[in-house]
Each structure stands twice: as C-alpha cells, then as structure tokens.
Amino acid sequence: MAIGVAIIGSGNFAKEQHLPAVKATADLQLKAIYSRSLKSAQTLASGTSDVDLYSDDSGIGRSYADLLARPDIGAVLIGLPILVQPEFIKGALLAGKHVLSEKPIAKDVPTARELLQWYQTSVDPSKVTWAVGENFRYMTKFLFAAKKVCELGKVRHFRVNVHNLVKQDNKYYLTFWRKVPEYQGGFLLDGGVHMVAGLRLILGSTDHLTVVSAQTQQLQDYLPPVDTVDAVVQTKNGATGVISLSWGSDFNDNVFEFACEKGVVKMQFDTVTVNGVEHDIEFDGKGVVPEVAEFAKSIVNGLPVAKRQSPEEALADLEVLEQMLQSGKTHGDRMMLHFQV
The missing domain is CATH 3.40.50.720 (NAD(P)-binding Rossmann-like Domain)
Incomplete structure (x- = not known):
C-alpha cells in the first residue's frame, strides 16, 4: 500500500x-x-x-x-x-x-x-x-566515476573545478532568500555542498578529507557574501587535491579528475574518461x-x-564547505575536519 x-x-x-x-x-x-x-x-x-x-x-x-x-x-x-x-x-x-x-x-x-x-x-x-x-549521490555519472576510481586503486591526487556565472535573471537567484542570503557563503553553500558530496562519493568513505586551507572572494557584487572559493585539501591516506568552486566566474568548468595507482579518471560535464577511453554518460535525470x-x-x-541519505553524510558535506569558508575568512588557515564519515 x-x-x-x-x-x-x-x-x-x-x-x-x-x-x-x-x-x-x-x-x-x-x-x-x-x-x-x-x-x-x-x-x-x-x-x-x-x-x-x-x-x-x-x-x-x-x-x-x-x-x-x-x-x-x-x-x-x-x-x-x-x-x-x-x-x-x-x-x-x-x-x-x-x-x-x-x-x-x-x-x-x-x-x-x-x-x-x-x-x-x-x-x-x-x-x-x-x-x-543529496541527489548528486544518485546521479549516474557520479556513480560510474566512483566505481572506476575504486577499480583503479588508491587515489594519489585530485582536482575539482566547477565554475559558472549565476546571472541576475537566473530563476534561483530571483528567490529572495537566495538574493539576500542570511547564511554563510550564499550560492557557495547552496550549490557547493552538491560538489562536495560528489567529491566525497568518488573518494569513498575509506579515504575521507581531513584538512582544508582556502581563499575566498566575491567576484560579482550581487552575489554576497562571497561567490568563489579556492581550496587545497588532504585526505586521511595522504592524497592532496584542489577544490575550486565559483558561482560568479566567467569560466565554464565542470571537472572532477583523479590520479589513482592504476590510472586516471576524469569526469567533465557528462563524459567520464578512464585511462584515455571516453564514456559518454547519457543524462537520465538529476538523481531525485x-x-x-x-x-x-x-x-x-x-x-x-540509506547511508547516502543519512543526516551524518549531510553534516560531513556541510562541514567541508563551511571549513573552506572559515579558512577564507582567516586568509588560508588550515582547518581540520572532525565529522567525516
């Protein structure tokens, strides 16, 4: 019933x-x-x-x-x-x-x-x-990339570059609570947790993020308080990476790339490339x-x-994004992560 x-x-x-x-x-x-x-x-x-x-x-x-x-x-x-x-x-x-x-x-x-x-x-x-x-944990391309990264062994190095420009006629920008945010990060919080969730999914729970150091800035005056963050991060197993996110950028990037023991996995928009072989992942919805x-x-x-729907997973996503923002406020201080699962 x-x-x-x-x-x-x-x-x-x-x-x-x-x-x-x-x-x-x-x-x-x-x-x-x-x-x-x-x-x-x-x-x-x-x-x-x-x-x-x-x-x-x-x-x-x-x-x-x-x-x-x-x-x-x-x-x-x-x-x-x-x-x-x-x-x-x-x-x-x-x-x-x-x-x-x-x-x-x-x-x-x-x-x-x-x-x-x-x-x-x-x-x-x-x-x-x-x-x-967190619908990104259900999107086919993220699940496929995560599977391939797991198959290629330990992650050694990675990068996430997601840049776009939220314009003033954007339907999400036109919602008042986003237009005048009374919470940290503005669009970086609202959209950035998706990217953090995608990264954490691909890295897997056995090699979670442990420390971040970041710089933040506001490129567009209508996207307060900040719209861009560039962070250096490290995982429990010693892999290092860069997370660069912006909703105020003139760039148009969407790249998640992982150098593993047995090769490289690169997800760029809807294409996942595994050791040079491209796999076009047909868009089948946003995972909802x-x-x-x-x-x-x-x-x-x-x-x-399910674990991927648990509040603990959502807390872990939020912590990474929040510590990136906090590090930006202190001009790059190292911030430890305590609630990763």
Whole structure:
C-alpha cells in the first residue's frame, strides 16, 4: 500500500524535481501540498488531482500543523529556505512523519549538530526516520566515476573545478532568500555542498578529507557574501587535491579528475574518461527520482535510511564547505575536519 506523502514548499525544486519524483514512485501517493501562500501551493498543484492545499493564509484548518495531524500522511518532503527548514523538520518528526529534507542539512555545523542530537534524543529513529536529500549521490555519472576510481586503486591526487556565472535573471537567484542570503557563503553553500558530496562519493568513505586551507572572494557584487572559493585539501591516506568552486566566474568548468595507482579518471560535464577511453554518460535525470524512491522503500520495508541519505553524510558535506569558508575568512588557515564519515 502506498504511503501518503505531502510536499512542503512550492519553489523551483519542488516543481521540477519533488513533484515528478513523487508521481514516479509507486510507494508514494501525494495527499497534500503546503506553502507559505495559497497561490504558490495552487501553482504547484496545477494539473494534479485529489491533492489538498495548506498554507499560512488559507485560514482555520489549513495550517502546517493541521497537515501534520492527518493520519493518512506518513511522510513529508521538505524543500524550504535554508533558515526555516529545521523547525519544519522538528515539527514533522514530532508528529510521527518520516522526513526527507533538502540539503544543506542546516545553515552551519553547530545548527546541524544540534538538530541531529535533538533527533537522536527526542525521536525514536526506529519508528520515525529523517533523511537528507543529496541527489548528486544518485546521479549516474557520479556513480560510474566512483566505481572506476575504486577499480583503479588508491587515489594519489585530485582536482575539482566547477565554475559558472549565476546571472541576475537566473530563476534561483530571483528567490529572495537566495538574493539576500542570511547564511554563510550564499550560492557557495547552496550549490557547493552538491560538489562536495560528489567529491566525497568518488573518494569513498575509506579515504575521507581531513584538512582544508582556502581563499575566498566575491567576484560579482550581487552575489554576497562571497561567490568563489579556492581550496587545497588532504585526505586521511595522504592524497592532496584542489577544490575550486565559483558561482560568479566567467569560466565554464565542470571537472572532477583523479590520479589513482592504476590510472586516471576524469569526469567533465557528462563524459567520464578512464585511462584515455571516453564514456559518454547519457543524462537520465538529476538523481531525485531514485533518491525519493529509496526513501520510500526504506519506509515500506521498515529499514533505517540509506547511508547516502543519512543526516551524518549531510553534516560531513556541510562541514567541508563551511571549513573552506572559515579558512577564507582567516586568509588560508588550515582547518581540520572532525565529522567525516
């Protein structure tokens, strides 16, 4: 029997990813949509039948708390602005709903750790589960690259170069909470955790990052507080690498490259080259469909969330990005990493 689910938030990601993913998952049945305004909830629900709408301006009986009180809703997908997500996560878990919340896990490591500790002490994880979405861990090209790196043995050296320019007419920039960020890093936090997650996936859990040193800057005056970071990093096994990320650059790069004991793996956009042999990875989506399906399957089978959806993995992603930003503030001080898994 399908699990009743509600989508919390009606932004671009909900429209383009959450809603299609729920519709594609046989284990889920969309029951409700919540948004701050009824108008935005109606926009998301357009073309979808038998879905109840809730919002802050819908009157008595149509609040978020009212949605959580419904016994026919067993899970929620939360995709709200970074700063407000923790309170919605807590509310849903306390109401006995399984939660899949969007990355980043929180605005900073202290907030994330507090939320994770609260979850572990205030909720029974064997009955109510909390997963944090990171769709890059489900994208075919990243999974293929990770497999090939593993096959070629110990990683010795690596580089990640992801540069692009978020223009002022970009649909994500036009969301107010991103346009005027009240959290560290701006687009570097919002988008950078994806790249960190992709890197950590390919490196594997046996050789996690241990230390970072970085420089940051703001190339575009409309992308505060910083939009570019260049970091030198090292892994537990001694591999060194460079992570260069920018959402304010005139460059257009997307390269993950790994020098291993038995050769080189290079992922550039949708092409993965292994020891000189190119493999064009057909784009099959951004990974949200299999991510949501795995979340639903774990609920149906009464299992803990998959490791790649765990809050601990999301905390590890956030820590790397945050320590890069902190190092930039101190002009390149070495920052140790303590929460890698």
